[in-house]
Amino acid sequence: MSSWLKVGNWVKVCEAEDIPLFEGRRTQIKGLYVGVFRTEDGFYAIGDVCPHMGGPLSDGIITGTEVSCPLHNRRVVLKTGEMKDDLLCRVPAFPVEVRDGMVYVDVSVLEEIPA
Numbered sequence: 850m851s852s853w854l855k856v857g858n859w860v861k862v863c864e865a866e867d868i869p870l871f872e873g874r875r876t877q878i879k880g881l882y883v884g885v886f887r888t889e890d891g892f893y894a895i896g897d898v899c900p901h902m903g904g905p906l907s908d909g910i911i912t913g914t915e916v917s918c919p920l921h922n923r924r925v926v927l928k929t930g931e932m933k934d935d936l937l938c939r940v941p942a943f944p945v946e947v948r949d950g951m952v953y954v955d956v957s958v959l960e961e962i963p964a
């Protein structure tokens with residue numbers, strides 16, 4: 850999932866069928882690792898580097914709409930990027946759309962954050 854195409858603010862990252870149910874995949878957009886996840890509730894995209902010690906969240910176990918970091922099992926809410934066990938830490942959460950069987954992610958929310 851390293852190739853992508855920018856359409857407006859949306860970046861096409863893969864075909865929906867590339868991500869099986871209850872799995873995640875890592876992609877890179879504008880130098881940022883983004884984890885794209887498929888749940889029974891739909892697709893989600895969050896920053897893919899765990900704020901604890903850098904674990905790849907896209908390799909974690911999905912339960913409902915949460916993913917557990919594969920290194921130390923901290924849980925991240927896929928809708929918001931909040932860490933369930935550490936309210937001081939979070940990863941960014943990005944809008945996701947599926948159009949014509951393709952998954953698009955919008956990471957422009959990061960550009961709105963002042964430096």
Ligand code: FES
Pocket residue numbers: 899900901902903904918919920921922923
């Ligand atoms: S690196 Fe994710 S919980 Fe430790």
